[in-house]
Amino acid sequence: MERLxxxxxxxxxxIAVSFALFLVCIYQLWRYHRAEWKYAAKNRLKNAFFLFxxxxxxxxxxxxxxxxxxxxxxxxxxxxxxxxYAVINDDVPFFSEEEKDAEPYEHxxxxxxxxxxxxxxxxxxPEFLPSEERGDISEIRPSGWQSARYAGLVEDDWLFHRxxxxxxxLSGENANERNLITGTQYMNMxxxxxxxxxxxxxxxxTGNHVLYRATPVYEGSELVARGVLIEAFSVEDDxxxxxxxxYCFNVQPGIVISYSDGASRPE
Numbered sequence: 001m002e003r004l005x006x007x008x009x010x011x012x013x014x015i016a017v018s019f020a021l022f023l024v025c026i027y028q029l030w031r032y033h034r035a036e037w038k039y040a041a042k043n044r045l046k047n048a049f050f051l052f053x054x055x056x057x058x059x060x061x062x063x064x065x066x067x068x069x070x071x072x073x074x075x076x077x078x079x080x081x082x083x084x085y086a087v088i089n090d091d092v093p094f095f096s097e098e099e100k101d102a103e104p105y106e107h108x109x110x111x112x113x114x115x116x117x118x119x120x121x122x123x124x125x126p127e128f129l130p131s132e133e134r135g136d137i138s139e140i141r142p143s144g145w146q147s148a149r150y151a152g153l154v155e156d157d158w159l160f161h162r163x164x165x166x167x168x169x170l171s172g173e174n175a176n177e178r179n180l181i182t183g184t185q186y187m188n189m190x191x192x193x194x195x196x197x198x199x200x201x202x203x204x205x206t207g208n209h210v211l212y213r214a215t216p217v218y219e220g221s222e223l224v225a226r227g228v229l230i231e232a233f234s235v236e237d238d239x240x241x242x243x244x245x246x247y248c249f250n251v252q253p254g255i256v257i258s259y260s261d262g263a264s265r266p267e
Contacts, residue, residue, distance in 0.1 A: 071229065077217060078227075078247050084190035085246040093231030093245040095211055100235055104128070104209060106171055108178035114223060116143045117181045117216055120165035123235070124199065125209040130172035137162050137175045142182045144223030144262035153254045154185050159264055161188045165214035165228065167196040170203070181216050182224050182262055184252040191248030195230055199242055208236040217247070222259040225250050 073094045078086035104125050109118030122128070140162055148159040163183030166173060173179050183192075192214075199210050211233045216225035227249045234242035251257070257264045 071215060071217065074229070078249075080249045080251050082253075083249075084186060085248045088229065088245040088247055091243055091245050093211075093213070093233050093243070095213070095231065095233055100211055100233065102211070106166070106173070108165075108173070108176060111143075111178060114143060114221060116218060116223065116225075117165060117178055119213060119215040120179055121213040122166055122171060122211075123209055124166075124170050124203060124212050126203060126207050128171050129200075129203065130168060134168045135174045137180065140175055140177050140180050142177070142180050144182045144259070146182075146262035146264070148264045150255060150266065153266060154252060155189070156185055159184060159252055159255060159257075160262070161185055163188045163192065163228075165216065166212060167192070167200070169200045170196060170212065181228070183228070183250055184255075184257070186252045187228070187248050187250045191246075192228065192230065195232065195244055195246065195248075198244075199232055202234060202241050206234075206236075206241065208234055208241065210234050210242050219259065224257065224259040224262050226259060 074088065078088070102123050104123045104127055106120075106122040106124075106128065108120045112118055142162060145160065145162075149157050150159055151157045160182050161184070162180045164171075164173065165179050165181060168174060171179075199212065202208070203210060211231075213229075213231045215229040215231075217227050217229060218225050227247050229247050230244060232242050232244040233239050250259075252264075254267050255264055256267050
């Protein structure tokens with residue numbers, strides 16, 4: 001069921017194509033069955049088997065091929081223990097050697113069937129650093145967004161931020177809806193921000209590139225991520241400057257969050 005929830009637009013398109021091919025296959029079989037001269041209609045039977053094979057291939061590409069995602073390396077999702085993040089795999093990211101050899105790029109995954117952001121990946125460098133102040137992003141409403149104010153319980157009063165998966169200071173991406181999730185003030189400022197500042201400082205200081213991936217982690221059909229897995233690796237110095245693999249918890253001390261829809265209440 002979780003695989004179904006994670007489907008993006010391309011996967012949904014393939015499912016639709018598979019279903020359409022299957023319907024045409026049924027139609028061809030019906031025409032063959034109705035034909036008086038079976039020998040003359042044998043091409044319809046061949047077409048039916050060919051279309052059936054295509055429909056299975058399209059469907060299999062969605063459900064039966066292995067998923068390519070960094071979370072497959074995690075045996076279990078860490079449990080929050082009063083720290084904003086948990087170190088994963090001794091801080092060694094899960095990037096392949098092929099990924100480390102890529103040219104500078106940015107990629108923001110398609111939203112899934114529930115409208116949730118998926119992983120954002122980039123080979124960051126000086127060419128992506130912004131030259132102007134960040135603009136307004138208030139028009140973006142990430143999945144599970146429910147604005148809530150807790151004066152005295154949250155540092156800046158507001159529980160949720162529109163959290164960039166890849167920070168504006170690293171990518172120059174502003175109001176990109178595929179790069180913004182519903183995240184707590186605590187996760188944004190205490191979990192993600194120190195990593196982002198470290199990477200930004202490194203790029204400004206060295207001019208080198210950093211392979212970076214931020215993957216929101218959901219449970220079932222919940223609209224708000226339980227956390228974000230951040231991986232970062234400095235390429236030119238083979239990880240000497242930046243080597244990060246951390247799971248940032250989307251929690252807020254003193255507040256209970258309903259991850260299914262973004263509702264919240266004091267603890």
